[in-house]
Amino acid sequence: MRSPAAGPHNEVDTLVIGAGQAGLATSYWLTRHGVEHQLLEQRPELGGAWQDRWSSFYLNTPNFAFLLPGWTYDGPEPDAFLPRDAVIELFRNYARRIMAPVLLGTEITRVAEADSSSTTLSGFAVETSRGNWLARNVVLANGAYQRPRVPASAAELPRHIRQLHSHDYRNPAQLPDGAVLVVGTGQSGGQITEDLLAAGREVHLSVSACPEAPRRYRGQDIFYWLLQVNLHGPHHGINGLQVEQLPSPAARFLCNPLISGNDGGHSIRLRDLGRRGVRLHGHFEGTDDGVLVFSDDLPTRLALAEAGFGQRMKVIIDAYIAAAGIDAPPAETVPADEWLPVEPGARLGLDAAGITSVIWSTGYGLDFGFLDIPVLDQWNYPRHSRGVTEVPGLYTVGLPWLTRHASSTVALVGADAEYVAGHIAAR
CATH class of the missing domain: 3.50.50.60 (FAD/NAD(P)-binding domain)
Structure with missing residues (x-):
């Protein structure tokens, strides 16, 4: 010192x-x-x-x-x-x-x-x-x-590929013509993907581990319930959103649920993005002589993203509603969705796919x-x-x-x- x-x-x-x-x-x-x-x-x-x-x-x-x-x-x-x-x-x-x-x-x-x-x-x-x-x-x-986080594999991409972290992304006009790869499906990745879609861009999306969530749940915006549990949960014995209940210190940095405030607020569903034309891929793992390499586990990743809310947040919110004696509507039934792209593919040629830019929606440190x-x-x-x-x-x-x-x-x-x-x- x-x-x-x-x-x-x-x-x-x-x-x-x-x-x-x-x-x-x-x-x-x-x-x-x-x-x-x-x-x-x-x-x-x-x-x-x-x-x-x-x-x-x-x-x-x-x-x-x-x-x-x-x-x-x-x-x-x-x-x-x-x-x-x-x-x-x-x-x-x-x-x-x-x-x-x-x-x-x-x-x-x-x-x-x-x-x-x-x-x-x-x-x-x-x-x-x-x-x-x-x-x-x-x-x-x-x-x-x-401090925007960018994986070391970003250095492997060819120089002609325009790279931006979500921190520096402002609008589609920043990007050269051609397809765009968005890496990461936290709130930024999902919302930027929708922004690019609205501009008519072709988008490839590398799916991370962030959970999906309903924008509204049991009659209220999802953040209404999260706010109530944060504020009043301990009074009713519901402590799941207090720091002492985290499974490990590393859990402080887990990503937030995949939702958006655009268009009056809505959920973002990865399979719905796929139906709208987004090319979904697994976790981005690097490049191999001009070929993008992804994990070959897209079906599993989609299922985990859909299950994330039900495994933690839903349980905590339902427990709070019951403990506080709140007269809330029952939870909505979400029909099973088994849609998958025909060929998810673990390898993708940059030139063949026409990808000219990459947006790293990979969070901050x-x-x-x-x-x-x-x-x-x-x-x-x-x-x-x-x-x-x-x-x-x-x-x-x-x-x-x-x-x-x-x-x-x-x-x-x-x-x-x-x-x-x-x-x-x-x-």
Whole structure:
């Protein structure tokens, strides 16, 4: 560990790294507690990671789930879904509304414990692209969508193939003429596939392990039930969506159900995409002299995707409805669907298929490369209890499964931010 940079510096009680939804929610509660603080945001404009979504993107959670502290949705369409630009503007308005002290265009290059012999302020030395800071407390609120993950096999593709991660995809016009391979069937992969289909593009889709889910279940949007279980499940003895119930720490990074907020909100069914002309394939495994190689298990993958909701989420929701005594309609019967493409194929020639571009919808990794403090576990996740790390004065907010399933969502990030801000105030 090298020594913090010498020279002029700013001093503040609490620095919040990131001004997305987690950082702004933390700022709201710090202000309520009267804690002096500053938010540092590397982007030139507010709007968080929503600015990295494609042009046709709609928020996957309904408007009723917009529950930021001090500002909840009270419009005429609680069950509708906001488009990308409206989401971005909403967060900018929220920052103005709570008068968040944000310094934009500021990249964090290093966070280390301060040298107590060289400063009267114990805590942390923070180096940035716009000067250095000393702070008693630091809140890591830079989110879970920082480092796009691309498999090493991407390097094997011919140079003339245009490659984009979903992070950089905006619309079909970015891509050269020809067929497109989308790798990954999480929410991004499914929605981008539909975007390409709507533009009349030929699409090949590599199926991952993400589960499908109904957009509506037992009379409500699926997120309504997930939100209720997150909030009230423990009161009724239903703890399946609390972090303590995860089978392993790695489960924090499992993909979310395959649904969309577009067109008023809908489910995305892989077999339905196949019927609409999408060429479905197994897991992408690499290339072999200009030939794409996929796992030869597409039928099994489709069956697992369809079964995923029933194996976990459905069980938890049904248990909550019963335990809470809610008078909900019975679960809808889903007819068996055995459709399969005639020749799924484990090998596909790039030239023969006319594929000219690949979109990697393969998720993100956490990025705490600036953190010069040994507080990360083997998954690059801060070791913590309710957002309070094992290093006094260092906190984290807005990560998946921080305290429960929906900790990183607009609906529940405020609850973790409130706890962390209260802890800071109590110091």
